[in-house]
Amino acid sequence: MKTENTEKMINFTGMQKPAIILSALLMIASIGSLIINGLNLGVDFTGGTVIEVGYNEAADVDKIRKSLAEANFDASVQHFGTAKDVLIRIAPHEGDDRAKTGDNVFAILKSNDANVILRRVENVGPQIGDELRDDGGTAMLLALAGILIYVTLRFEFRFSVGAIIALVHDVLITVGIFSITRIEFDLTILAAILAIIGYSLNDTIVVFDRVRENFLKLRKVDAEESINISINQTLSRTIVTSLTTILVLVALFYFGGKIIHGFAFAMIVGIVIGTYSSIYVASTSLLMMGVTREALLPPAKEADDQEELPESH
């Protein structure tokens, strides 16, 4: 891939309008779904009990549902991964027997079929869920603040705003997809979202780094052109890295087991969107904020930077 050749250069900045429309549509859809549907929050956030059990043969979900309903449990019962495994969710309820919910449910299942084995019980008190939601939000904001400071120091304030716009874009759409698909949003998904923040940023910074370099180097070229050159120069890197990361995530998705499934899915979605945003969104927002080469020039001397002009045009 010889990205330096102008003939092969793709005019990314020229595609600003369609990119803005696409991103805006995706973001509006995400916000809309979040407002209307919300997220299918897992037991980590809502509190309540999750019980995973394994049977020797295909389990009769209806029968389990019925016997739990008879015992006055407000339970949702479904197969988990295979027909032999069953996941039971019980909404948080009040009273002092909360800690015993898991034991009681398992006792009922055992009385129906002695061969059932307990694979997992998670019992989360409602106040833990609330705290986690707050902590997760705080973590996200803190990470954003730290990044904002670092990018401002290393680049310029408008660059950090551009990076944050790309980040919010990626996170919002990923969360939006979870809202639309109704896939359960649990603690591992939160970890994935935070990893996406790191990854999306990584991608954006690589492009910005090139933009900064080219701003200083290519003196006769305007900002838009210079950004376009930068995106093209880093394009093969952006794609190769996303590809290797998606390769391992696909491995994780198919072989990593059920618990990690959601994590891998969230990451794959996030990386696809992150790759798109570092090409189209981050740099576009730089242009829209009116970034100029002067903003990045060191205060005094600038003579040293005048080396190897490209043979473009």
Add this chain to the structure above:
Amino acid sequence: MNRYPLWKYILLIVITVAGLILALPNLYPAQPAVQVSSSSSDFAVDNNTLESIKTALTKKGITVKDTEMLEDNKILIRFNSPDTQLNAAETIKESLGNNYITALNLAPATPKWLRGLNPMNLGLDLRGGVHFLMEVDMKSAIDKSLTRHTEEFRTFLREKKINYLGVKRVADDLIIQFKSTELRDQARQEIKSQYRNEIDFTDEETAKGAALKATLTETNIKNTKRFALQQNITTLRKRVNELGVAEPVIQQQGLERIVVQLPGVQDPTVAKEILGTTATLEFRLVDEGNDAYSAQASGRIPPGDQLFMERNGNPILLKSRVMLTGDYITDASSGFDQRDQQPSVTIVLDGKGAKLFAKATGANVQKLMGVVFIEHKTVVTKQEDGSFKKDTKVSREVINVARIQEQLSKRFQITGLDSPQESYNLALLLRAGALAAPVYIVEERTIGPSLGADNISAGFKSVIIGFVLVLIFMAVYYRVFGLVANLALTLNLVLIVAVLSMLQATLTLPGIAGIVLTVGMAVDANVLIYERIKEELSNGVTPQAAIQAGYDKAFSTIADANITTLIAAIVLFGMGTGPIKGFAITLAIGIASSMFTAIMGTRAVINLIYGGQKRVKKLHI
């Protein structure tokens, strides 16, 4: 022209070798084992115990892999599979009885020459076990402190011969009532110096005369809470040891919570019962002069008395003054009463308790004494405004009433328990000491051993597959340079495992996800460098200069990109709990080690391949 100084090669080799050695113990998976220890100092663990265990196991046809006497009076017996381990644990428990503790364990299997180096710890999600998050009910810790002070004030004023009308609690303050301002002033003079920094005393004028309001100071409250948490951790640790769990984790989390992790425990019910209970005993005299039934019916309790219920539902009046509390108990063992074969608990008191009890019982021979069994239970309910209300229910039951036949002191026996299991649990709880404040479980996670095994194999498989996919891709796409990057990637994986083993960090499933993700992202640094080299080459720069420029120019980009990701990892680590922390640790270690392997490691190898040649015609990239 692309040469590395010798010291960089030496550094690289040293780190590689160190990494390999540190990572090596992970190749020897831990073996299923059973650990046997004694629950009381009366029963020794020695070669005889070992022999009897062996006989019992042979009888059942269970093959033992290897046995070992550990230093601290413990026996470790290794088995070939987790199934035999389970059977063996049952058999050993049956043959040794209640006085020994049998714990399921995963024993390290590292060869002798590697001893001292440890493999990574496996998290509960990978090996199975129970995780509890417990909250300490701090309100009752404060209540307890106020009750203690009430008693102390009374004793103090009596000793100083200052007349007072009473001490009572109003909200979180204690009000000491006096007849006159003079008495109050005198009392304040005396009492203030006793409780400097602990309690603030303020004057109050009341209808009955003058009063002193005693308020716990902020520092005092803080200390009380800290003490309650520490004390509870100590007690929980003792209880867990009694339960017989190998390698438990008991840690403070925040200011009011304790994490308890019990690897290998498969039935959370028993663990929950033992950990969460604040059962203790109190000994009080029975009021034989008044009728409990009429007191219950009229609701008029004679002064100085309290109404209790016996196990059979009958009311009973006991004196308010407590003869002895469970705090003085140093040892307790369960058994059966010799006369009527009822389940019993033999109690041993410490010196101070023995003296107190001897005095109290000596003065009351031939009188009836009641044993009160006290249990706390905390119920949390969510209020309509979203806040949480904690109610501590205290159940007090009189389990036994007996006439004091003689002066009791250091060692005595109580009966009146429903079952041998109850006496066993009570003895255990008394031995381990009371909790300073009730705890309740706010979060519980149980992972069955089968799921743990599934998780570990799935995690392992996905790491290998993802890793191999990336290796193939890199080799095809970047050829010689790709193979060099693959070397770096392999070293990176070894280093992550080495650092995790060195830190004795716990590997969890999210941690494995972190490793997998790092594998994918670690090649990024190499991709950046190689793309840069390609660019330089297409600009017509000579191969040697292109290598030089590629590494130099990519460096600041790599640093910027990795530092920002590191910021996210650090925030994750700081804010997150359990699983998220594990993910953040592996991510951070992966970023650091990938910077090293991808920049320095690959450069060293590239220099070895191309650096020496005067004229390189073509780079295989």
